[in-house]
Structure formats: structure tokens, C-alpha cells
Amino acid sequence: MISMWLLLLNIQCLFIPQGSNKMIIRNNAITEDDWIVLRLGEQESAEDITVAAGKVIVPLKVWLAQRDALQQRHEIGVWLASDERPEDLKGDIEKFSVIAVDFPKFSDGRGYSIAYNLRARLGYTGELRAIGDVLRDQLFYMRRVGFDAFAPRPDRKIEDALKGLTDFSEVYQTSFDQKLPLFRRVQLKGNSPAGLVNE
């Protein structure tokens, strides 16, 4: 089991290039980004790790352990693992320039509910970024639940990933992006005749 986790951690490391000036998608456009995502190595502990100067997105554990020092910084970000709770940031939400949610693999969908809760329940209005195993075909859903920034896996063309945001032009249900379900929006406009489209 432990070796599985190590393997996963290794894979994650591959997804996150060290260094700065990588490209991400923010507000529907490809832009340069100079935030560094800090991930704890095996030997490192949340209490003892030295958080480098500059724009760093720290793990939730590091934030909780070094909160007093980190909140003095001009700019700080935090990221949540898929099994962590956004409620742990309650009261601190305003302190972050960016909150990221990690997708350890794209089939792990907890991050969607974390994002929804951050936006809808905790009222977070800053940048919400998807990191980890982030691929084109998830982006449409991610934006709907409240993500506005995406760091797609670096082994894929970011230009292709951008296309994922426009897969659909209409949606049925309410989520963070769409406060009214389709049936309420259509009602406001007056229903269009159903059943005639294919006659």
C-alpha cells in the first residue's frame, strides 16, 4: 500500500514541472503563471519544511502548521488534496490569492465537490485552480463547479485543453456557474415548442 502511494506521488511529481513561467489557463485564456506548487517530499514534514520566498501554493497541512508565519506574506496560495476538507479553511478564505484543488487522477471526482463547497458554501471568490491530472475532457465540468484556472498536464498541448471549455453551449442543471437551471431560464424566456425540432 505504501509503495502504491509512493508511486502515485512520483507520478504527481512528473505532472508538476519544477521552476516557474509555466503556462496555465486562466479566465478562458492561456497565460503565463509564476506560482510554484509546493509538494511535500517523503522525508519532509509540514511543520519543518521551509517555504521559499515568492508566490507559493502550499499544501493545506503546511498552511495549518505554519499559519502564523505564512499569513504575514503579501501573497500566498494553498492547495487541497482530494481527501481534504475545504471547511478547514473557513475563516481564512480571504487570505489566499489562489486556492488549488489537486486531482490525483482524473477519475477521482472529489475535487468537483470541494470546488462547489468552496464557492457556494464558503463564499470563496478568488482564483480557484485545478492541478494534478487535469486533462481537456474534464475542463467543462470543472469550470461549471467553480474553477476559473486550470493547470493542464504538461505533457499535453495547452491549446487543445482550452478547447474543452466549449464542448457544450447549454446545460440542464444549476451549479456554481449557472445559478438557474435550464427550466427556469427557459420559463423566463417563454418555452420554445418542444417536439417540433425533428418533425
Place this chain on the structure above:
Amino acid sequence: MYRYDEYDQQIVNERVDQYRDQVRRRLSGELTEQEFLPLRLQNGLYMQIHGYMLRIAVPYGFISSKQMRMFAHIARKYDRGYGHFTTRQNIQFNWLKLEDTPDILAELASVEMHAIQTSGNCVRNITSDEFAGVAQDEVVDPRPYAEILRQWSTFHPEFAYLPRKFKIAISGGKEDRAAIYAHDIGLSVTKNAQGEVGFRVLVGGGLGRTPIIGVEICEFVPWQHILTYVESILRIYNQYGRRDNKYKARIKILVKALGIDEFKRQVEADWADLKEGPGTLTIEEVNRVASFFTDPAYETLTDHDSALNEFKADSRSFSNWMMRNVKPHRVPGYAIVVLSLKKPGDAPGDATAEQMEAIADLADRYSFGELRITHKQNLVLADVKQQDLIRLWQEATEYEVASPNIGLLTDMISCPGAEFCTLANARSIPLAKSIAKRFEDLDFQHDIGEISINISGCVNACGQHHIGNIGITGVEKKDHDEWYQVSLGGAEGNHSSLSKILGPSFTFNQVPEVIDRILQVYLRERVEAESFIDTVRRIGHAPFKEHVYATDFDVEEEEVIDKHVVTSAQYSVPFYSPRF
């Protein structure tokens, strides 16, 4: 039935484009198979033994004759001339090529159909009562709510990557015909003492490796709140359902672990701020959707037709069919007809392109052009004039869909099994054929009466063996990977129960003899008109077990060189396997 408006059509069309591009990226190598897997599964596409299988959504089992003809067209053009109707009221095609699937979806979209979320760890196709709208015991018509739930769950952004698949069933009759106790969420739409419509909500039911009967989470959720209530159930599940072990990932495991009271507390805490929010249903929307499910133009008729009675007296085949396949309708002079896809010797649930077209014609001539697919893998013509029954029976007989066996021994449920599916240990379809052959005698079947035999190729329980009166499952043991476990005492409906394993497993050829011995005990022990399941419940497993294992089995097993080879006698198609 429901018809698409411009929004529904646009969403389905855009899905076709999205999927076409995903297939293009897979074929060009841009997507690895591992990355493509969850994408194709959310579109109902499985890679099976011989090629790709596509599961097409039939929302709550309702289709028009036009859509049925499209199935026939797909069967001919892209498959091998037949399709398989499933226990989830869908249809599957087993012999497709990946590169054809975008075109198939485009053809389906032209008749308001799709394959969205028919597989994968998401909210699956909503299933319902096959007699909805026409059953005599109906309290509230479940179809408008099934359609509203279909739209709500389609591409729900938060619940596309759940811990595991998620199945919702909805029923609106006094008698549950949608197996709501065996679903992740089971909904019974009903009325309270004030006559207001609402839902009794069950949660945590399911079959598979750990069969559990669903428990009530809320006695009455008013209709306005059903979407938000379901949303909260899914949000709690999405966050806390287990993801470390796929066999413990269904919601039933979470509900068991937390206990229903704690689970309910969490759900209702999440629900608090949604309850009166914009996700609340409006009466205008319910009325809009319900307007698609109004009565067809029924004629004013009376129930008793003397010609029918005369013909019944003349023809035993017809009177058998009337007794088993024709059900009472709430409108005088009309009847519900179940067309059997269980002709002994054929694969349960299979229909050829010719049969599909003939059935579509029958629907046009006799039932306002509409059909339903049952979770027992048969088809229903819901609005047949009683005065048309003789002609309908004659025509249905011609196309071999009039076997008078609904609810009888040969009306078996079966998954596709090892011939098609990589998971299966059992050759489900050949076994179903072998059992049907042994008990083909109709007098014997009618004497046995109501009984359900459900066959699953493996523990995943696609054949719903846990809720069959007799359940058969393929299992593997160290020495051999094809053993058949027989269990007894399962049932669906209002008195749902899970079957219990009888004892050590059997070989393929022993199973028909095992069933014979079980039936001998029933015939010996039953009192008056007691049904099989009632006898089992009254006398328990012991007498059956004792008799089944009392003497050795005198059967020989032929050697099966490759159980994944399809016994293709039914369809004169050559066997080939593009995969190997």
C-alpha cells in the same frame, strides 16, 4: 412520450461532436487507452471479447416505433443483425467497430437518442415501471419525474466521476415494478394524506458483490424538492464514498458504514441551503414535461369481448398467451401486452433486426406507435384494444415474440455472459438455453406458475441473481474457472428479498438437474395455489438443500475449449474475433 426541444437536441448533437473528437484523438494515439476508457464508458462503449459493445440509453424504457426501427437499422448496418435488450431497459450492440461509433451516435441523435452515461462511474440511465401510465394500481405517473431526473442528471458537472456507478429507479404504482429496493436511490412517487405528490426515498440498495436491500432515508420528500434532495445524497456520496477499493465503493457501503441516521443527518445538513433554492422544481416545468405523457386518443370501449372468449375456448395457445402475456389496463376495452423475448432456445433479451421492425409495425398498428422495454428483458405494447388481441397474437406469433411464458420458468433474466463479457465466469446464455430446453413443456411451466430464474455470469450481478427466486451465478475456484452457484429465495417488488446460496457449486450440465430437483421439492411441499417463493419462505432452505445434494448427478460435461466462443447457431453469422 417525451420529445426533444431545441435545447435537448442541441445538447445531444454537441455530445456527438465531442465524442467524435475523442474517438479521433484515441485513433491518432493522442489519448492513451487508459485515458480514453472513462470517456468512452460515459458514452456506453465497452471493449469486450470480440469487439466494442455499445449500450444505448432508453430513458425509463420508453421508445417510439421510429426509434425501434433505428435499432433495426443499426443492427443491420453496423452489427450482425441483432441487438440485446438489458435488465436496465436499454439495448446493447455487441459487434461494433470503434471507428463506426460516432456515426452510430449521430444516427441515434437524429431520432432523439443517445448513449450518454450508460456506463462509467456516474448517474446511469433512470429506470422505471414498464406499465407506467396504464397500470391499474398507479398512484402517480412516474414518467414526468423520470424525464426531469434524466435531464437533471445528464452531464451533471459535479457527479461525473463518482466512486462508482449510480443507479436511480422510480416507480409510481402500489406494487413496485422497478425494483426500487435494489438501486442506489429508489424513488416511489406517491401522495400524502393531503393528496400532495411527493417521494418516498430509499437509498443504499444494490446487488453486485454485496447485495443489500435499500433503506428509507425519507418517508416523504415533496415533489418540488426531489432534485435538490437527490443532489445532496450524491454530494455526500461523492465526497465520502470509498475510492480505495472498487468493490466497496457503492453508496450502500457508505450508508452501512455511517448508519442510515448519520447518513441522513449529513444529507439533510447539505440540503439545508439548497432546499428552497433555484434548483427547486416549478409546477410549470412539471406540467410542461407531464404534457408529453397525457393519454393517447383512447376510444370508449367496454371490457368484455365475446369473440375473444370464443377464440380463447378454441385455442389453448391463445388462452395461455392471454393468461401470461396480457395484463389489465386502467382504461376499459384496452389491455397491456408483453411481447416475449424469451422464446426457449433463443438468447434471453435478443431481437433480430427483422423482429425489431415487425415489433415497430405492431406498435404502429396496435399501440399508438409506442413501446416499452422491461427490466426483465421483454417488450411491452401498453395500449392495445382488446378487440385487436387475436390479430396481434397471430402476427406476434409469426415473428416468434409470442411465447406465452411471461413470469414463468423460461422467462429467465440473463446477462450476456462469458461469450461476450471479459468479467464473466459463466456461459449465461447457453445455460439459459439449456434450462429452457429442459423445461420447455408448457403444461409443466404453467403448473409451476410464477417463478423467476436470474442468471449472472459473475458476482457483478448484471443478471440480478440475488433477486431471482432461483439465482445462478458464475464463480471461479482454484481448479477451474467455471462453476455455477445456485441460490434460493430472492424476490423483487414490495416484498423484496435476497437469495441465499444453497450449497457447493455445480457444473454447467448439473444446473438443469439442480433446478429440476428444486422444483420436485416445491411440487411435493406446496399447499394449494402457493407460489414457489411462498413455499420457499414457508419451509426454508433445508428441504431443498437436502434433496438437491442427496444423490449424485448423472451428467457428463463436454469439454469447453473456449467459453468465449459464441454459440452462434441462432444467427447464421460466422464467428470471428477482431480483438484476438
